[in-house]
Amino acid sequence: MTDVRIEIAKDGPYRVTGPIELIDSHGNAVSVVEGRRVLLCRCGGSATKPFCDGTHHRIGFDATTAASRDDSAQPPSST
Ligand code: FES
Numbered sequence: 646m647t648d649v650r651i652e653i654a655k656d657g658p659y660r661v662t663g664p665i666e667l668i669d670s671h672g673n674a675v676s677v678v679e680g681r682r683v684l685l686c687r688c689g690g691s692a693t694k695p696f697c698d699g700t701h702h703r704i705g706f707d708a709t710t711a712a713s714r715d716d717s718a719q720p721p722s723s724t
Pocket of ligand 1: 657658659685686687688689690691696697698699700701702
């Protein structure tokens, strides 16, 4: 089994390559098989959340984000 890969597109979505199981707030699951990719909205403007619909281009989404190797930075705990 291949590991999940998450790429952050410059001023765009998260590109997530499966295998993953995406579960929405209603408990509905979307399976993404190994090697397939989904684009998850990062700008908040998509009409098809959690998926990207290209709105980030139209609204000029600007997100300067770089992955940090700072070991003191801890991800938030899940709820
Ligand atoms: S990141 Fe593409 S619509 Fe939000």
